[in-house]
Amino acid sequence: GQQVMQIPQYQHVQEGEDFTTYCNSSTTLSNIQWYKQRPGGHPVFLIQLVKSGEVKKQKRLTFQFGEAKKNSSLHITATQTTDVGTYFCAAYDTGRRALTFGSGTRLQVQP
Amino acid sequence: DAMVIQNPRYQVTQFGKPVTLSCSQTLNHNVMYWYQQKSSQAPKLLFHYYDKDFNNEADTPDNFQSRRPNTSFCFLDIRSPGLGDAAMYLCATSVDLAPLGREQYFGPGTRLTVT
Numbered sequence: 001g002q003q004v005m006q007i008p009q010y011q012h013v014q015e016g017e018d019f020t021t022y023c024n025s026s027t028t029l030s031n032i033q034w035y036k037q038r039p040g041g042h043p044v045f046l047i048q049l050v051k052s053g054e055v056k057k058q059k060r061l062t063f064q065f066g067e068a069k070k071n072s073s074l075h076i077t078a079t080q081t082t083d084v085g086t087y088f089c090a091a092y093d094t095g096r097r098a099l100t101f102g103s104g105t106r107l108q109v110q111p
Numbered sequence: 112d113a114m115v116i117q118n119p120r121y122q123v124t125q126f127g128k129p130v131t132l133s134c135s136q137t138l139n140h141n142v143m144y145w146y147q148q149k150s151s152q153a154p155k156l157l158f159h160y161y162d163k164d165f166n167n168e169a170d171t172p173d174n175f176q177s178r179r180p181n182t183s184f185c186f187l188d189i190r191s192p193g194l195g196d197a198a199m200y201l202c203a204t205s206v207d208l209a210p211l212g213r214e215q216y217f218g219p220g221t222r223l224t225v226t
Binding site: 030031033041042043044045048050088092094096097098099100101102103104106 | 142144151152153154155156159161166168201203207211212213214215216217218219220
């Protein structure tokens with residue numbers, strides 16, 4: 001089945017530093033979604049990327065979808081303590097009609 | 112507010128004692144999903160209902176069953192819980208527009224403890 005690798009597993013940054021998490025697949029993805037899960041919370045949808053080379057921004061968050069649609073990244077500029085949580089990428093599997101989640105990147109922000 | 116509701120939020124059951132978790136939604140979404148999430152891991156899809164069609168993941172144990180009596184409700188039955196089934200169980204919904212899929216809305220989860 002479809003597999004999505006996500007790195008790093010964990011990142012600890014000082015508040016104000018930037019953060020990036022990467023998602024990679026060996027197969028071409030139809031689309032990729034990003035979710036954030038706060039400690040003790042549930043995943044919350046952030047964004048969906050569909051087009052090759054697509055770049056979307058949400059305030060300090062920048063999402064990219066690779067030209068070959070096999071990788072994606074989430075970049076946070078000038079992290080804040082409110083950014084703490086685990087960020088998951090998730091690829092939509094058209095055969096299963098379901099998402100395959102990456103392993104997640106846990107972000108810790110030191111005030 | 113439209114939302115996904117899960118009951119109970121915390122459930123303690125004994126080893127081998129059947130347990131049912133419930134999920135309801137006011138979003139009128141056609142797809143409902145059940146995920147299992149263990150500590151520091153990604154959500155793992157157990158199965159989902161696409162309208163009335165049940166879709167079981169290949170590696171979901173037979174111990175896990177599901178029912179969707181109507182659009183709004185979905186249940187997860189664990190017939191004989193083992194210690195390894197202790198986890199957070201997340202229900203999610205979406206309006207699926209194949210082939211792309213749409214965002215999923217997650218409920219707050221039910222934390223299951225097996226004693």
